[in-house]
Each structure stands twice: as C-alpha cells, then as structure tokens.
Amino acid sequence: MTETNQVESSTDRSDFCYPGIQILDCTIRDGGLMNNHLFDDQTVKGVYTACVESGIDYMEIGYKNSQRIFTPSDYGPWKFCREDDIRRIVGENDTRLKLSAMADAGKSDYRMDILPKEHSVLDMIRVATYIHQIPLALDMIRYAHDKGYETSLNLMAISVVPEQDLNKALELLANSEATALYIVDSFGALQTNQIRYLLKKFLNYAESAGKKVGIHVHNNRQMALAHTLEGIICKASMVDASMAGCGRGAGNCQIELLISFLKNSKYQIKPILKCIQEYIEPLRDKLEWGFNIPYMITGHYNVHPRAAMQFNNSKDKRDIVKFFDLLREEMED
C-alpha cells in the first residue's frame, strides 16, 4: 500500500506485523464438512499450491478419521488422509508449507491410521475434542507426539464449556505433549471480551509450559475476522483461516482478509485470490457455506449450527422468522 494518510500514520501500525504469527489454512478440512470431503484432486492441489505461493504456514488437508465409522465409499479421500492420497497431491512436499491433518476424538482409529512421522509427509496432527473427551484426546496427543508429529488440541464448542471444567482441562493440557492449544468457537457465538478473556486464560497455562495458543472462529455473527485479529492482538500465535471463508455452516475467517490486515510481508494475497477464482468459487454450485441469518440465530443463542444447516436445506429456508421463532421457543422454554 503506497496510499498513506495521516490518520493511519498517526497510529501504531507495527502491531499488525506480528512476525511470529502462523496461519493455518483449513479450507479442505473444514469446507469438506459441507461436501463429505468430495473434492477433486485439482481443487486440493490448487489450495496446496496457493498456500505454498502465498507463504501460508500450515495447510490442513483433511481428517484422519475412522474408515469403520465413516464408510469410505460415502466420503472423499480427505476424510481419511491416507498417505498415498496426500502424496498424490503434494509429492514429498519439498516446500516451506507444513501439512496437518485433524483427528476427531472418538471418531479416529488413530493407533491404526497415524503412521510414524518418518513414513508420512504430514507434519502435525491436530486433535479435535469436546470438553468431556479430554482424557481420550490426551491419549491421542501423546500417541501422535510419540510418533514424531507436532500436535495441537483443539477444544471445540468452547462457548458452552463451564469455567471449572475448562480450568481442570487446561491444567491437564499444560502438562500434555501438545505443541499448541486451540480455542475453537464452533458456534461463532463469542463476544470480543470473551475472546480476550479466553486468550488470557489459555496463555496463562500455555506460556509457562512452552506451548502456543491458537484460535479458530466460525462466522455465524460476522465476527470471524474481527475475533481472529483480536486473538492475534491478544497473543495467539497460530490462527486458522480458509479461502473465501470456506468451512462448515457460516464458514471460517477469510484468509484473504486476514492477510490484507496483517502488514506482514511474508504473506501474498494474489495466489489466494487466484485459487478462490479458479477453484473455490466454482465449488458453490455444490457446496454451500457462508453467513446467513439462520446461522446468526444459532450464534445468537449459542448453539450448534446443526439446526440452521437443516433449515437452510429445507423448503422453508427463506422463512427466517419461522426459524427465529422455532429456536427462541426452544431456548426460552
């Protein structure tokens, strides 16, 4: 940006450089929740290439989930991330981009499916867990760590986690092998003061244990970008984002907007815009995502977007007043 003006230069711009920040692209992993991970190879390759060219730090290529629980013929390869499938896209991944896969607590045959690091091009295993699955998640983290991977624990639905349970979990997590602890606003329900509060709390446990804190936000209330930026200001060092916000329901923080705000020359916007144009926008024919009023309403009531997703697929989908009444009755009953 060569355009300068006094308003801008009169404030401290250096605070948006954040040289240590790491961005993880979750387009294929989170977006795949809307199409059973049935992406063609060109699309996955397009996202991979854009991540490499734009200087993104990590790309999450999909899930390491169970082929017993999820019938393989119903899903694309990125539900399982078999080594051969990944290598078909990335070869030996001889780039600076790191690759991650997510394993869901309770939905992954991790002892069977996670290879020793030396046999995999994956760099990181992220374990997604609800608060009640923490003991299992800790076992998964330990397993992946021992196999040689960076690991993160991604605590989902954090907007409904009771404070005491969170404190107890964070004590366990501080003593775990996890490289990073992630705040996941699955419902897109948090307010900015809660983002600040949670960052402070997580850092309190994580920093002394030498762990990073990350943040992953959904866009139900149009705050995914704002809260990701706020997370960075509050010292999150890993943040998730996706191309055009592609992700479950209202989607994620848009990676192109995030890079636009970060005055960090390691990131380039153009390869991402190219990928959005060639591969992501065309997905909209079959894969719906992004903000709409039903998602706002589930975010408002701090509940899973499931009801909104169903409603958006029903014949009533334009009747937002009906959906509001439905949810209000349920919540205020």
Place this chain on the structure above:
Amino acid sequence: MTETNQVESSTDRSDFCYPGIQILDCTIRDGGLMNNHLFDDQTVKGVYTACVESGIDYMEIGYKNSQRIFTPSDYGPWKFCREDDIRRIVGENDTRLKLSAMADAGKSDYRMDILPKEHSVLDMIRVATYIHQIPLALDMIRYAHDKGYETSLNLMAISVVPEQDLNKALELLANSEATALYIVDSFGALQTNQIRYLLKKFLNYAESAGKKVGIHVHNNRQMALAHTLEGIICKASMVDASMAGCGRGAGNCQIELLISFLKNSKYQIKPILKCIQEYIEPLRDKLEWGFNIPYMITGHYNVHPRAAMQFNNSKDKRDIVKFFDLLREEMED
C-alpha cells in the same frame, strides 16, 4: 437468551447494554445509492414499521438533494424527501421513532428544500461532507439548526483525511450548531486501532461542546459490525446500521447483528427479521449490495468503492485477480 455458560458469566456483560446508545437505520437512504432510490412505498413503509416495532431510534428515509442536479424523473422520491412523499408513508409519525434526511454538501438546495421544522415530520437533518466542503457544510448545519432541526455533520472518507485538516475541522465543528459529529468510514478501510483513535479524538472536541459522536462504517473488509461495536465501546452514542446491511457497495453494519450483540432490551430483533424477509431480500433481484472481493480490494487500498462497483457490473466481474492487478498497478505506480 436463557442459555448461560460460565465463560460468558465470568466476563462483564453489562458493557454491552449501553442504555444511552441510539441506532439510526439508514437502509433506504444508503441502499438507495444502489437503485437511484427507486423503492416502492410498501418497502419504505415496511422499513418504517420495522423500525418503530423494533425500537430503533432514528430512521433516515432518504436525501434532501437538489432536483436541479438530479433529474427527478431518473430518481425515486427518496432522493429528495419532499414532505408529501414522507407523509404518505409515516402520516404524522406519531411514534417514538425519529426521522432524518441527509443533505449532501454541494448537492442540496437546502435553503429552498428544507422546510421549517414546524411544517415537517423530519426531526433531524444530517449533512454529508468531504473535508474540503466543511465551510459549506457548516452553513447547511446552521441553516437546518435555525429551522428547528437536530443536526449532524457526517465527515465522509475519513480514512484519507490528513490529520492537520481533521484537527482544524474539529475545532470548527466543536463551535458549530451540530448535535452530532459523525465518523464515516466510506471506504470500509479503517483498522480497529484507527477506530479507537478517531473516537478518542472526536470525543475530545465533542464532549466539552455537548455534542454526540456517531459512527457509520462500510463493510468492505467485513469489519462494519466489529467496528460499530468498537465504536460503541469507545463511547460513540449514535451508530448507523441497516437491514441486512443494505447500502452502497459492500453495505453497512447489519442492524440485526448489532441488536443481537447489544444486550439492550429496548431493541427487538423479530420485526427486523420480518422486514428483511418480506421487503429487503426480495430487493436483491434489482439492487446488489454486500461484501465481495473487489470491495475488499478497494478497502485494502483505501480508495472509493467506485472502481469495484464498475467492475462488479462488467462482464469480467468474476475475474478478481484482474481487478487486483488493475488496482495494485494504479496504487503502486
């Protein structure tokens, strides 16, 4: 919201009540910039009714602009807000909702068209001005004030106003008759630290002069809501928003989201959702607004959305890479 959780209750929620806040709906006025204000009466009446029923404080029903400059046959009535037209919608407006109209500096025959308050159902005249038009805007403010109206001065394109010019303007404005001084992020280009900086600066001049500070933000970088909320936290006491964000280009702060975040029982969401469903969403056939990547790019480069609006109407509109290259060349030349 009956759903409670410890994360929420462990932070101070009272700061989102803001009993003194006033919301101005600018759906018809700002949205009309995308359709030459050619709304049918039912739509304007629908917005009016929703504002009344949802407890919105002000509705801006259109512009008081010149019938010499803008040929009346090319525009709908809300470009001019003749008294008869307004009364056809609101009668005597025997409600708590106040009505405003905007007059553009340099585009309004204000001495001819602004009636004495006792002959009008309008409560407020808002003067929109660029920095170089301040002397004219001050004359307009004085005129409207002397006719009996509340007034505001809305300083457009503030993201490119040089600091010294702004200081000089604020000195003049502090001594003016304006009821409120508005920060207008016309390009949707500001960062959060700039919002805080500008609010502090405006309040510095306004508070001692007994004036309110307001904020009006466009959504080019998906921060209209976040920055409106930040404005409120930083003590803005009037904020603009519109139904479904309907407004020029990337649109405005969405009023339904704003109300969802404000824990202020004077506002009701449901009448707004009803209006969006019945009157606003159907407008999309002829009136395009809302975030897209070309608007992000003009916001990124801190320029007027004009180029993006033209591009969105061209045959190339899907070629966002082309638009990025075009603007980048222009800006980094």
